[in-house]
Amino acid sequence: MALLECFECGKKVSTEATACPKCGAPPPKSRKGESITPAQSASMTYKQRRAFQKAGGKILLSKAQKFSFIVIGFFMFFGLVKCNATNDVTSESVASADQVQKALQQLDNAMKDPRKIRLLECEGINPWKTKPNGWTKPTKNECAELNKILESETK
């Protein structure tokens, strides 16, 4: 004999009773191993769903629910990762500000060297707002040559 919640009113009723003493509904029975689809559960009241689950029944998740659980889990995981990283945030942001400064400096230097501008063009980047008069697309040979020269200079 087990006490389970009445499917209709939520009162605890023996599975061996003939009816719920409070509301007269049929006695609850164990729902172990039973499952219902989201569509089926949608036609049940909150109390009925709760009683069904308390009696061991499973309500399957819809695809949308599964998806939202995955999304929520994903954000909770990254929230935790971020929380653990908060100690490093100050030093990290200082370092990245430094890196940005360095990168800007490098870009600035590169823009003073016409060969480096040309190399940017070789990589398909257009550094010009308006292209200078007589501008031509860099050829493959020119790019290879430039690459060689600049590489040997950085060594």
Ligand SMILES: [Zn+2]
């Ligand atoms: Zn009842």
